[in-house]
Amino acid sequence: MKITTFLAGLVLGAACASAGVPETVDAAAIPAYRLIQPGLAVAGQPSPGALARLKEMGFRTVVNLRTEKEGGAEERSVVEAQGLRYVWVPVTPDSFSLADVEAIERVLDDPTAGPLLFHCSSSNRVGGAWAVIQARKGQALAEAEAAGRAAGLHSPQMEAAVWRVLGVAAPATAPPAPAAAPVNP
Numbered sequence: 001m002k003i004t005t006f007l008a009g010l011v012l013g014a015a016c017a018s019a020g021v022p023e024t025v026d027a028a029a030i031p032a033y034r035l036i037q038p039g040l041a042v043a044g045q046p047s048p049g050a051l052a053r054l055k056e057m058g059f060r061t062v063v064n065l066r067t068e069k070e071g072g073a074e075e076r077s078v079v080e081a082q083g084l085r086y087v088w089v090p091v092t093p094d095s096f097s098l099a100d101v102e103a104i105e106r107v108l109d110d111p112t113a114g115p116l117l118f119h120c121s122s123s124n125r126v127g128g129a130w131a132v133i134q135a136r137k138g139q140a141l142a143e144a145e146a147a148g149r150a151a152g153l154h155s156p157q158m159e160a161a162v163w164r165v166l167g168v169a170a171p172a173t174a175p176p177a178p179a180a181a182p183v184n185p
Helices: 002-019 075-081 098-108 124-136 141-150 156-166
Strands: 034-037 040-043 061-064 085-088 116-119
Touching: 034 141, 040 124, 061 075, 061 098, 075 085, 085 098, 098 116, 098 124, 116 124, 124 141, 124 156, 141 156
Parallel strands: 040 116, 061 085, 061 116
Antiparallel strands: 034 040
């Protein structure tokens, strides 16, 4: 009987450990939440209530790209009080650099870090960082940008930052349409 109970506990524990993080979350709790691969969710800024429940949701690590002006430093205590790892890499489209990407990659590549929540205010900067990471892993630029958009990249400023960090020229824009010919009366 004790062995059966012990084995049932092991099976239940293994099932809970492999369950991971939620596939979806209420947008009021965590906006722009997307599970982009097992154990890796991207998102906008979690609400205070959701931030306080990240461990309960299954996360082990939080990577925050918000700046100090946005309150990026303030969430550290809430996250760490839950026993979670907190990594803060504050970026803006203007400051985004290869060093930022490398700092993020070190966390994402750490097998002990997951499940991981990777967020900024709206997931735009997260999407930009994800695009650069995908390009560095060998994806073609168009595929890496599509992966970035799927992770939240949406602003022209962050797209330009992605190109700058990757050292590629911004795509040419279509020339303006010719002006309509004047109509003679």
